[in-house]
Amino acid sequence: MSRVGWIRLAVVAIAVGALELACRTGLIDHRVVIPPSEMATALVRLLLSGQANDQIARTFGIVIVAVVIAVVLGFAFGVAIHAVPRVRQALEPLFATYYAVPIFIFYPVMIAIFGLSAAPIVLMGVANAIVVMIIATLNGLDRVPRVLTKVGRVHRMGRFSTALRLKLPAAAPHLFTGVKLAVSYGFIAVIASEFILAPAGLGRVISDAYTDFNNPRMYALMLLLVIVATVVNMVLHVFDQRWAERRGIGRL
């Protein structure tokens, strides 16, 4: 591990250690926050018991479906919007203000339409993640050097072949940034939606545990979400970094 990596690990370890100490010494009330070690123990116990496995599978399944839909549709819309400048001019101000509106206000409407199923949660995940993917696609296509189109013609490549073999790889770093953001935004929207009204899922289970004063269960599942979100983001970050290094634009 690099020196920076060790520093990062030390910061996390110190923060966790400080919380552990504060909880153990009574500085933080045990009824409010339990020590991290107890959170971890509770999580292991919960996972081994299998009690929350269905909820875990449901939530992560919904996140995956929402992110895949958001990335695929966001990319397709981005390409289509990029091809018609007038449509882009009309839509760009809406994209710029999109995240100023808390989309969760529409969740009750979606429940009214789709019922208390997984569908409204998937839609919330898609709605929260799709616009970052559209914006990333537009940015990526904007940055494709125009000379590549000429190079494609010199090599007698058709429009589709030029798009697939030259423009897409040229735009790929920006597209991947969109994917990374879509994962985060989708994840947040799904968990938050489950918190509000969903009949099932990790967000719902955490909310129930909170209502029942079941701190070990609540913190165990919160820890699980933190670990999963961190690991997924780290994996994407490492992949992005390795890719950048391959292209010679990362750390060398």
Next chain:
Amino acid sequence: MMTTLPDHQIHASLSGVTRVYPGAAGTQPVHALGPIDLDLRRGEFFSVVGPSGCGKSTLLEVLAGLQPPTEGTVTFEGRPVAGDVPDGIGVVFQEDASFPWLTVWDNAAFGLRRAGAPDAEVRRRVDDALAFMGLKDFARAYPSQLSGGMRQRVCIARTLVLQPRLILLDEPFGALDAQTRLLMGDEVLRLWRRTGATVLLITHALDEAAMLSDRVGAMSARPGRFLDIVDTGWPRERDSTIVSEAAFGEITGRLWEHLRGESMKSLGYAGMAAE
């Protein structure tokens, strides 16, 4: 100005070629080029110089088939150039057109692989082109790890492996410093001698054109037309050391004589140009 050549000596030609860009809403059409008449001799090194915006790059793109002429005809090896870039023409652009996601080796191999060449043939030609361009030790590097001059050599290698019979160079050294440009000029001369291809170089640098070319066409301000075509008379075996010869000064002087007024026109100094 035009000399009549036997057909077998004409490699590519432009006859009565003009290029007019339609104006955007509420603006006049832009007459960028022509009329132009030019016969490129098989195997010659021809450079085009002219003031900024005179249509040099438009001329190259029309000849390559990247843009259609508004009027006139373009032929390459006796066949009309219409719509597509004909097989046998290679183009190196001013902008960095290397593919950052591919290694130097894969960049050079791109066109051959697309053409479905056998692996052994691809390996042989790419290794040869990289060695010729001095990039052998950088075969596994990515373009962003190279200097601007080396990236341009990657683009030349990518063109070279396809063994084009007409190489069009659109200010390929425009972004490089003067010393690197001189050395790159030597490399282009080596390439020209070895391949036997016809080369058309677009440049704004009179010294570069005078040093590299068999003939240099001096273009007017927009709409670009040839004011003069200068025969340099250099031997085929030449390099950048000819810049110290007296004839080199005479050639650049003659070109500058034409271009001084045209450059002033293009910059808007109409009165000074008339003096």
